Amino acid sequence: MPSPLGDKMRALRKEKKLSLEQLAELTDSSKSYIWELENKDVPRPSADKIGRIAAALEVTPEFLLDQRDDLTPDEEIVDEAFFRRYRKLEPDVKKKIRKIMDAFDDE
Template structure:
């Protein structure tokens, strides 16, 4: 596993405003284990553990493992937002779309 995995996990975790402890609890790990993945890149999570981390961060294992080099904190925040958006009821989605349209109009 490369540092990219740790960078992506950390970016998603911070975008979701989760502490190390909160993420560790959500994926049945220890705070130290998550810290090592994020900061050292030396831990190699099992497939099962990686699936739990991905689920806790509302992303996919494919995204976490993709090493195409296109990841950034903004990309991670966008990914987390869109995952959450996909699960929203239609009325909420419509409100968000209208709000975005209003914000865009203010920019013009």
């Protein structure tokens, strides 16, 4: 019986139309490891692995680890995942994103 973590991973992976293999590649994992996380009763992934999976699925690690059965992240979770990703970008990429956002303000 899968855990809430596994259920969330599977739902988000399918929503993003990712195969087990694709998610494994994005997270530097094996396909079998991702399958185990999705299908085993008590998965025990490392914090690093949860962080990589959350980033690939565009949610926060906290959302994945939350024991509630909520399979769809709310807007706050999606925003937090975006900002975490944004913080890791190179300065020139951040500058381009800010220019795009400024263009929306001009409308």
